[in-house]
Amino acid sequence: MVLFDPDNRSRSDRHRRIWAAYELGYTVVDFCAALLFLVGSVLFFYPAIETAAIWFFVVGSAFFGLKPTIRLVRELHLLRIGDLDDLAAAAKR
Template identity: 55%
Template sequence: MKPLFHHENRQKSERSRRVYARYELAHTAADFIAAISFLIGSVMFFFESMQTPAIWLFVIGSVFFLIKPSLRLARELTLYRMGEINKLADREEQED
């Protein structure tokens, strides 16, 4: 099994490609939500009456910026574990 964050882990099987694609979609959605939150929050800061909601949008955007690397790590750990399970299954078959 290749180490974490190695491109070959993503292409090992149809299942690993689907897992990779799902995590990429989630990562892109988190990126988009973070960017939109910061953009809207920035515009709201021009109006004093909207500064509190703007702060909340910055907090929400920050949470989504935190989610992004968390998703990547979860994806890589999932792909790594999938490879380890495949290795164990191959060993079991060879012992039979």
């Protein structure tokens, strides 16, 4: 099994469930990051709350940093269970 191979998501029912769970998490993080940046942008219109706007951008940036982390963790998870499935199949022969 190779990292970031599109076929990894459909190797088994277990792979599909794991893929879906990580995609849900990825989408939630993506939505939160966009929302934080949008709110931070609006807050910059009001100089009195500029510090809050900066914090929204910092937290939003952290969320954007989580996105590739989620993808990498998902791929490693799929790779790990893929190897176990391959070993089990080989043991049956």
